[in-house]
Amino acid sequence: MMEHPPRVGNRLLAALPREDFGLLAPYLPNVSLEQDAVLLRSGDRIEQVYFPHSGTISFMLDMPNGQTVATAAIGHEGAVGMLSVLEPSRSPVTAVVRVAGIASRISASRFHAAFSQSGAIRHAVQTHARALLMQFQHVAACNALHSVEARMARWLLHIHDRIDGDVLPLTQEALSQLLGVRRTTVTHVVRKLRMSRAIRSDRRGLVEIDRPRLEEATCECYEVMRRRFDQIFPPETNESSHSDCANAQNYRLCVPKT
Template sequence: MKNRLLAALPTEDLGLIAPHLTQHELEKGRHLCDPGDPVEAVYFPHDCVISLMTLMENGAAIESAPVGREGALGLMAAVAPRQSLVRAIVQAPGQASRISASALHDAWIRSPALRDLVDRHNEALFGHAIQSVACNALHGVEARFCRWLLSCRDRIDGDTINLTQEFLADMLGVQRTTVTAVAGSLQTKGLIRYRRGVVDILDRAGLEAITCECYAAVRRGYERLLPLPFG
């Protein structure tokens, strides 16, 4: 089981939710929820990545945090009924396990281990989101581009990331022409290979040297709170 939260649960506690889990193939670009939607299901990604997008009234959007195999989408609904605060879009396609919020809540009541894991995950995700606020305000596009690539790479198997200029521009809150310029610069430096709809990471260490402190800060937060989040 690739999802780190599910893999971390003791066998008895996993047994409370396993009968209610269903496997789903999530295609790229799929909308899973919008702000204000009731959270009726929780997704545990195995090899897909889901972007949590903050929306403005004029339609502008920017990514607050990604969710991959280290976590889950909608996990706060394990505690009590909740409405979504974000738009969730599948960023990288792949598989996820799905469970109804009500079934997960029933397990949460009975399992101290699950309650602890939910608390830790929500703290890590909150830390990621508030770090993103500072990063988007204080750091340049190139550093944030590198942070985004590294964060995505942590959550998938492989160095190839499928994306479009438009999608990446939305993630970073910039124009597509800016994405083109930054990607071209990183390609010239030999750090990535950028072709239509695809980015290949060629030099991870080089990206880590350029990215801002936020990448390491967020990663440390997950590693402190969650079991082997990116192992």
């Protein structure tokens, strides 16, 4: 039977056999991910790879006029900087922490060395690349075809999938950056979602969601992406790696007990 590293909160790391995980483990300290911290800026050379155990990170595309729009969200199922092993280059996106958490961090050079030695690590990189490509494709289509209200509901659900609890620490400025729209548009959409009781928000930058109502407000993209995601990361993979995750649904947060 394949042995997995014990109590690892990141699904890519948890899926590695113990021997392959051992190539990374000595160089993987845990670090705090502070809300709104920028882990990587567009155009930067990738020096570190982050494996979140909790929290949520958004990949942002920075436009020449200063506007931003989110292209993907990742949590404990993904990584930041991992794809640098495929072709050393500068980052095409900015990675911003949206919900604070914990991550394991390793230098890109150490990760590249382990990648060259381990077929399992190479498979993890391919899995992550498939998940990101799927997000990029669906987010691009959703941005072109669906309303801002449906897109906001989708992003809130994506973030909710990756955290514990129903209160999301998101300001209207953060929502504006995710959606690539003006603050006035965000204010209008938040008001509509509040009227439908899909969300409750306050001035402290907290958004409390009612998930069933929020699912009614989103477009079909959320469900399509969720199903595609479960094909890439089957729930049983997570369950076989962690006894504490036996009741995990889809890719909701599952982290080790401390």
